[in-house]
Amino acid sequence: MPELLGSISAAVASHERNTMLITVVGAIAAGAILIVLSHRLRVPAIVLLLLGGIGLGPAGVGVVDPESLGDGLLVVVSLAIGLILFEGGLTLDLGGYRSAPAMIKRLLTIGVATTWFTTAAVVWWIFDLAAPQAIVAGSLVIVTGPTVIAPLLKRIKVTPRLHSILHWEGVLIDPLGVFIALLCFEWVFSGATGPEALLNFGIRLGAGLSIGVGGGVIMTVLVRRKLVPTETINIFALAGAMLVFGIAEMVRSEAGLLSVTIAGFIFSLSGSYRVKKVREFKADITDLLIGTLFLLLAARLSFDQFREFGLRGVAVVALVMLGVRPLSIFLCSFGLDLKRKEKLFLSWVAPRGIVAASMASLVTITLEELDYENPRFVETFVYSVIISTIVIQGLTAAPLARWLGVQRAKPVGWMIVGAHRFGRGLAEFLTKTAELPVVLVDTNPRAVRESHRAGLTAIIADAREPDLGERLEVEAVGNLLALTDNEDLNVRLCTTWSDVLGSDHVFRCNPKGTETAVAGDDEDETRGMVVWPKLPRPSLIASELQRREANLLTATAEDAAITRIASPLIAVEPSGVVFDPDIDRESDEPDPRPMLYLQRSVDYLRRAIRPELVVRIEESLELRRLLERLVDRAVSVYPALPREETVAELIEREAGFPTALGHGVAVPHAYSPALDTRLCVVAQIPAGMDFSAHDGKPVRLLFMLLSPQGDPEGHLATLAEIARRMMVTELRERIMQASSPLEVIELLRMGQT
Template identity: 30%
Template sequence: MVDSLLLVIMIVGVLGIGSQWIAWKFRLPAIVVMSIAGLLAGPILGIINPQEDFGDLFRPFISIAVAIILFEGSLNLNFKEVKGLGKPVFRIVTWGAVLAWILGSLTAHYVAGLSWAVAFVIGGIFIVTGPTVILPLLRQSRLKPTPAKILKWEGIVVDPFGALLAVFAFETILFLSADSRDASALLLFLLASFFAIVLGYVFGKVIGWMFESGHMPEYLKSPAMFGAVIACFTIADEVKHETGLLAVTAMGMTLANIGISSIKDMRHFKENISILLISTVFILLTSSLTMDTLKDIFRPEIIGYVLLMLFVVRPLSIFISTIGSGLSLQEKTLVGWIAPRGIVALTVASYFASVLEDEGFEGASLVTSLTFALVFSTVCVHGFTIGWLAKKLNLSSEGKPGAIIVGSNRFSISLAKVMDELKIPVIIVDSSWDRLHQARRAGINHTHGEILSEQMEYTIDFTPYDYLISATEYDSYNALVCSTFVPEFGRKSVFRLPRQTNSGDHLEDIGHTIGGKELFKPAEGIEELKYKLKAGYVFRKTSITEQYKWEDYLQDKHEETVLLFVLKQSKQIEFFAEDTETTASAGDTIVSLMPPSKEFSKIREKIKGNKEASN
């Protein structure tokens, strides 16, 4: 056991972020890796026990972390996003949640053997999925828009309601089991919940007004938001325990829908904080479990409960609640299967486990074991099957990584056409209908709009696209587009055409972190590339084989050939860009822009060969 609290904090941080990196590197569900890391560090090897190490700070830290995570998720809940999905989302977060509560409570009583009181409390907790588990799975699985949006909205909206249902069930049980029944506690709970919603709305409105009216300097916006979230959560939670989650959800949704110009910058800040907190909290919770809790997981009644929750309760509640909602059978099947439980379920259950045990309710000692069994089972099973099931149901955007090309012109259309021929998902975005005319004539997937506008988030499904290429005639605009989308795509996946040395903007002195990587060097910008096409240059696809190697290709290619990208055998794309060593091996395809002379010589050789064969 580590004695130094500072060392414990370091171990938790390293395990959390290390688990996220391992999950990214090997394409594994992050929650599964973090759970295993926490179990190894805690009950199995006994290196840390955060609950003892942090003492009285443990629960407040977990609560605030969950509040920030939930707030960050609710910042993404813009009502424009669910346009056309209002009915299924509403059904699932209302009737679906109630059905899941009732069915889960019946299962907990009759299968797990919990008393009615404990069963209805635990049933309320287990309707939650939550952003801590849903959002990482959505990033990993590349679902199509409809199921992805439904799962995201359900996870974030139902999260606070699950905690509130548990509190409501607990207060109702205390009221019914009391010798002298007093309805004031129930009334207080309902009033506290209403107060939490109003408080979150007011906080969101006030913060939004301060940010937009200039009463808050730019450098203080993110820290002020951070402090406001903690204040909003704490005030509501002090009035009534667990209503703080409802308050921060209302605050986040208010900010997401009032149109703050700087909301995207703050969202990126909150995403970074959220990822750090998710990693930390999951390690803290799993490493705080005991060996007795882990042994209880393998009791027959707990295993039976978990199986029924997976294969009966969740699918049944989704199928019944979405009757007549317009969802296809495939979409219902996927949504009905995916329901991983996460941090909110663990934290709320750990709170009620001690409270119910203190009140002497039968079965309360099993709550922690039951919760972890369901959490660990669902994150493992759903984490490893979501991608497979989505492909089987044709609800996955898996395939070759695609590219968004900003700017419609002769070169970008020709590049998109080559990508399309190689079955690479590609779309051209431009704010001018006139410039898009050629893309329409070429049959290239395109959309009209300003890529920098917020509306494009709801116009384009970004899921199939891993790369962004800004290919307009304006160097400074290309740099702006790339800088804007670095947080979305990553610095290694955002590109712009080379600066125009003669007629372009003079951007030689801009920082190397601004504007994305330059493509296709030593070409000299869009005008030169368009000129080459006008002069007869052609796009050529060359396959590399064991007989015709990369070195042979380099030796044979014309000195004026512009190397564009390599389509790897693994379906990944590697662009020829600055500071990037791109090579090709057997099975890869090289795409280049070549002078016409080589094409003409090949045609002449073919004609000559045909004549000789005929003679």
């Protein structure tokens, strides 16, 4: 008999494990598949997850049975919500909140309170529900889910102001709503009253804040000091989030959700590129968690509980959608400059999402454990609001936006890839003169910070990222200008964005002398239209602008003083922006077009040469003595130049890499931290000197170039200019025969190409 009972017990245990395994595997697999399918069909993922959960759950085919997980379901739900909120903390943007209009801040205060207590009053009045349970029910529909509102906004494309309000409301209200719901639940159902309830509130708040801040700071320090290898940064962040959640839960139950949200926010403030990688990884994990979690929770639902909700339930949901939300918008917008049609649209659109559903199920599971009367009411109410707002508002939002005239016009803004000084100058012109929205995109944090200091919109991102177009800053972009030194990258950016913006709205620079090796037909319009083909690399122009060796000037084509000394880059016309405008067009009419000109001091060599730096050497000298003499001439002009160190660096470079160009020309060169300007000493050597030139000819013209330590662009450009000019045989001979320093300088000026 004992053996039989043991066999039965083992079989039951095996069946339970098998059921649990099937439930977990089914929820993960089906959740992921339905999320992929929702992206394919362009419908809210929560709709498919809800239908899939009910269909696979006990009310359907019974593949997913949440009850088989027992108490483990509560653990899974809590941990999943914690990781979702950690990802939400990573995406919180303090700068975005600070720059947010007053409407958003009111929605997070007045709007939250209005939605909470008005909904509670409606539920209490219609269902004659106990006040504590009504208050908890009201707290659970505060949040408008960002996982639902983001795809909706992407599809209907409303005006930037409405987009900003709805986007930031969804992003910022999520963690706030969760915290309020948890505190409300603790206050109402813990059994504590008066001082004890306040003490529990303070402990949970203090534990969540302190552990979250501490965990976020520790994670940030470890990453900043590069104590975490790059290849393990994602798993480190995941483990850190779980550890913070666990410690907070050990200190105080339900404090973990607040702590992971705070930890994610603190961690995101480091602004590290590694944090960006973590954010991308966590977004993928969050999608998987949302799919699994919502499928498990939806599988708990049954059609019976919605039937029991009845007409009174329909009335409650209708009042929440048609009464509570409009009242909240009216109170929040009072005294602000929102138009009536904008208020009407905001009053209608407020879809709830996964966080509201998760918290409702979490509360229901806890109430069931406490044997509370009608514990499923809260879950039924919240899911009814979620289904109604997603389905009804999701289907009607676009027609309503068109009817109200709040859909965004065709975007005319610009994305400039390259936040260097040249890119910033173009952005300033387009923003101030053309009055067009511009966003600069760069992976260089320093360049982005400089853009922000200049009052420009800029983001740290890789412009090749497919989800970049979903960012709020890029909503008004209708044109792309790829302004990097990498021609291959410029082509690829144009190819990528031509699918989004259209092939006639993507432009790229093709730096002079940097022909691309990208395969394909050069006439392929998806590769972008080439602008300013005669200009050098954008970074070179940026360096010139930084050193004030070039200037960006705003004028019209009628300004003859500007047109004589500068080249036109952009003209603003009623039809839009024109690159490489024709300023010599045949017309009797004046040309009032505002234009951006580039004035460059391209004569690097002439700027580095002075009459006192030109020397003629008749006697024969060995290499060291020759270089010492030339350095002495440079020191006479710039006394701070260290003589011995400079001579030593020149000789060392000659020993390793001889600088003879051939044709009787050599260019010994070096950097010096003592310099703040370039110096070029020109030596005429009629007798010639052996520099081990590849053509075997003795050097008769020598250009010794010394540049500041931090000026590689100007240094290389000057070397290139010397090499380019010395290719002209006649010019070389005339310089060699020049009888004075001024004649040498004049010949170099005349030889400019």
